[in-house]
Structure formats: structure tokens, C-alpha cells
Amino acid sequence: MKTFDIAVIPGDGIGKEVVPEALSVLNTLAEIHGGLAFQFTQFPWNCEYYIEHGQMMPEDGIQILQGFDAIFLGAVGNPQLVPDHVSLWGLLIKIRREFEQSINIRPARYFEGLQSPLVHPKAFDFIVVRENSEGEYSEVGGRIHKDEDEIAIQNAVFTRKGTERAMRYAFDLARERNGHVTSATKSNGIVHSMPFWDEVFQKVKVDYPEVKTASYHIDALAAYFVTRPEQFDVVVASNLFGDILTDIGGAIMGSIGIAPAANINVNGKYPSMFEPVHGSAPDIYGKGIANPVGQIWTAKMMLDHLGEVELGQKLLEVMEAVLADGIKTVDIGGIATTKEVTQAIIQRLKNDKKVGRKLARKL
Structure with a gap:
């Protein structure tokens, strides 16, 4: 037993x-x-x-x-x-x-019998791999001064080790699924951490030549989750981006109340x-x-x-x-x-x- x-x-x-x-x-x-x-x-x-x-x-x-x-x-x-x-x-x-x-993983899929808010929901079935230990949710920062001079500083921390670990997990998962990984980025607006994220992604994907890839800025990707979710297989994202994307995943299924996480x-x-x-x-x-x-x-x-x-x-x-x-x-x-x-x-x-x-x- x-x-x-x-x-x-x-x-x-x-x-x-x-x-x-x-x-x-x-x-x-x-x-x-x-x-x-x-x-x-x-x-x-x-x-x-x-x-x-x-x-x-x-x-x-x-x-x-x-x-x-x-x-x-x-x-x-x-x-x-x-x-x-x-x-x-x-x-x-x-x-x-x-x-x-x-690593935080959250799937989203179309269920027969569950009313999706999408007008024409197709059989989407994807999973978001979210970096779960650093990124935008780091504890680095603080608050100083008071009243109108008060300042709040929140530092996003991206390590090569943590970033690569999340990406390799996503690629390994894609090998077991439909062989496609999408990266969530924002390198056109966040000038240090996101170009770094993109560089690590480019490096990691070389080791997985059989896996197809795509990279989208987070704002466009959020829209694509609504307009064409069926195109996604595995999505890898930073702590904050992954958190936001997975709530959208719950919403397009029909309810965040059915969404699981690990x-x-x-x-x-x-x-x-x-x-x-x-x-x-x-x-x-x-x-x-x-x-x-x-x-x-x-x-x-x-x-x-x-x-x-x-x-x-x-x-x-x-x-x-x-x-x-x-x-x-x-x-x-x-x-x-x-x-x-x-x-x-x-x-x-x-x-x-x-x-x-x-x-x-x-x-």
C-alpha cells in the first residue's frame, strides 16, 4: 500500500x-x-x-x-x-x-458546460509557468520621509538562476504537451529587468530546438488571452505578469472559482x-x-x-x-x-x- x-x-x-x-x-x-x-x-x-x-x-x-x-x-x-x-x-x-x-503553475482550459464570457470560445488548453520567488514581488525596498515628501521604493529582483529555472521548467513542460512556449515580456518599457529576461529566454531556447517559441509584450499578451487563447500551450512569465495572466485565464474559463494552482x-x-x-x-x-x-x-x-x-x-x-x-x-x-x-x-x-x-x- x-x-x-x-x-x-x-x-x-x-x-x-x-x-x-x-x-x-x-x-x-x-x-x-x-x-x-x-x-x-x-x-x-x-x-x-x-x-x-x-x-x-x-x-x-x-x-x-x-x-x-x-x-x-x-x-x-x-x-x-x-x-x-x-x-x-x-x-x-x-x-x-x-x-x-x-515555480507556480496554473492551467486554464475550456470546459464543456461552463459558460465562458468569450463570444466564440475555442478549445483552449494552456498552462502558465510563473516565476514564484523573486521578480516584482521581492521584499527589497522601503519607505522614507512623511506626508507630501513620503517615498515608497519597491525593487524588482531578477536573478539569472531564478529566471532560467522558470524557463527551463516551462520548456520541459512543453515537451510533454504541445511543444510551444510563449514568453511574457515588457522590454520596450522596463529597461533593465525585461531585456535581461529576453536574453535568458533566447539562451535557454537553444537547448530545446524541437520546441517552438514566441515572445509578446505583456499588454498585448493579455489581450491575446482574450481574443485567441487557443493559440497558447505553455506561457512563462515573471511573478507579477504570471499572477495577472492567470487571473485572465480563470476569467475566460468562466470563473476564477474553478482555477487551480501548484x-x-x-x-x-x-x-x-x-x-x-x-x-x-x-x-x-x-x-x-x-x-x-x-x-x-x-x-x-x-x-x-x-x-x-x-x-x-x-x-x-x-x-x-x-x-x-x-x-x-x-x-x-x-x-x-x-x-x-x-x-x-x-x-x-x-x-x-x-x-x-x-x-x-x-x-
């Missing part, structure tokens, strides 16, 4: 609702597999924990998490209790940085972390209508990372089938509850199509 030890952090808001649903799906997959099991250890680290303890996780939180095979995160943030920059840097970003999760430690020294792109949505927490698809798709990405690619693909196919049947939460045009969507996925995984159709007719 192969057992994966997973650290689970439901976090805030709807994270506490959708994470248990995703765990139920993972346990179902383990039952189907037969020789696979998950050991889930949950940690109550969130904004409520901060109010009680003055920190988002205990002092030894990183040491506690280090021994797990992966980290499964829900959502972080409750600005009514804790400022966002405190909650994020105290938990999510702290884990990313200290576990050297230098924070990858590429050297195997520390666990990787998996989280949906959506936030904690405190306005709908407790109503039972939160969309679980983003968290469940995130579970699929974790399965891929753990080497269970076939199970991950099966889960993705089932998710798409359930959406095509019209079993959807309110945010994407349906009337199903969080649990009803999850149960439809579980029933289909068990190949009980009769029950799946009955639930679809009920909804």
Missing part, C-alpha cells in the same frame, strides 16, 4: 468548506485505486489563529510541515480580522519562500504546495454554495505531482463530465450546493452513472 502524507491547511472562509469536499474526492480515488491511501493531517492556521496567537502559524510551523509529501491549502485571508499583507506573508508566502517553491519545489528538498486561485470569499462562507471545483482540480494537480497521473486525468475527465451535465454551483450558472457538486463527482468516479443522471435531473 502506497501512502501519501498530506498536510492540510483549510485556512479561512470557504477554504473550510471546499477542502473537506476535495479530501472526500481524494479518498474516493484511493478506494478505486486499491493500492493507494492518503494520510491527512489538518492544521488550524488562519486569521482566527492569528487573533488568538498573534501569528498565522506557530514558530515551528515550517519545521512541522517539512516532513510531509505535499501541502494542500484552501484559502488565506479575512481582512475584517487581519490585513491581507499580514495574513498572506505570514502563511502562504512564508511557506512558498521557506520551502523554495520557486507551488513547486523543483529540487525535492521540501514539499510542494497546492491551492486554488480563488480567495476565501467571506461573503458566501457558511452558505453551502462555494464552488468546490477549484479545490478539486487543485487535488488533481497534486496527484500529478505525486506521480498518480492516470488518477489525475480520470478526475479531470469526471469534473468536465459533471459540469457538462449542468451540475454547477450558483457562481457559474447552476443551482447545486457545494456538497451536491462533490457528490456528483464522487458518484461518477465510482461509475454509478445512473445516480449521476438522477442527480442531474433533480438539479
